[in-house]
Amino acid sequence: MVTIFKKNSPGYTLIELLTVITIIGILSTIAIPHYIAHRDNAKMATVYATLHQIQLAQEVYKTNKQHYFSLGDTVVTHDDSPLEIADTDLELYIPAGQSYQIKTEAGTEETKYEVRIQTNFDLNMDGLNDLFLFASDKNSFPLYPTTF
Numbered sequence: 836m837v838t839i840f841k842k843n844s845p846g847y848t849l850i851e852l853l854t855v856i857t858i859i860g861i862l863s864t865i866a867i868p869h870y871i872a873h874r875d876n877a878k879m880a881t882v883y884a885t886l887h888q889i890q891l892a893q894e895v896y897k898t899n900k901q902h903y904f905s906l907g908d909t910v911v912t913h914d915d916s917p918l919e920i921a922d923t924d925l926e927l928y929i930p931a932g933q934s935y936q937i938k939t940e941a942g943t944e945e946t947k948y949e950v951r952i953q954t955n956f957d958l959n960m961d962g963l964n965d966l967f968l969f970a971s972d973k974n975s976f977p978l979y980p981t982t983f
Contacts, residue, residue, distance in 0.1 A: 878956045881930045886969055889937060889950055892925045893971070899923065902944035903971075906937045910953075932956075947972035 896904045904920055911918050912934045917926035929935060932955030939948045952967040959965065 875956070875958055878954070879958070882933065882952060882954060882967065885928075885930060885933065885935065886950060886952070888927060889935070890971075892920060892927060893937075893948060895925060896920060896923060897945075903939050903948040904937070905939040905944065905948065908938075909936070911935045911937070 893903050900922070911927070911929055913929045913931040916929045918929065919926055934953045936951040937948060938951070948971050950969040952969070954965045954967070957964060
């Protein structure tokens with residue numbers, strides 16, 4: 836059986852398909868890192884927003900009680916939201932996938948507190964969820980990864 840090919844057959848040539856695939860590949864190498872950067876910035880925005888909420892709650896509590904509140908070794912997660920602060924009308928909302936520990940050391944309740952944050956993302960790509968520490972007396976902005 837002899838097959839006859841027509842010169843004007845419908846369809847794309849191999850060169851046209853390879854050109855389109857190459858262009859799509861180039862565009863994706865440009866777009867994907869930008870998407871990842873914006874996603875990471877959005878995740879950090881939730882950390883900063885929650886930390887700001889904790890700072891405001893601490894200042895309101897200190898105004899009423901003359902010292903900062905502490906949760907001791909209790910780790911607060913999204914399942915505990917909203918967290919009601921004792922003897923106040925304050926509530927803290929914790930984002931899903933994040934956990935917070937709010938501590939004051941004995942004898943320093945009037946002057947400082949620490950917030951330890953564990954996230955569900957890995958910005959530094961070391962294979963571990965990121966940990967951040969905020970100390971009110973050091974004005975720790977921006978937050979830097981830490982271990983504890």
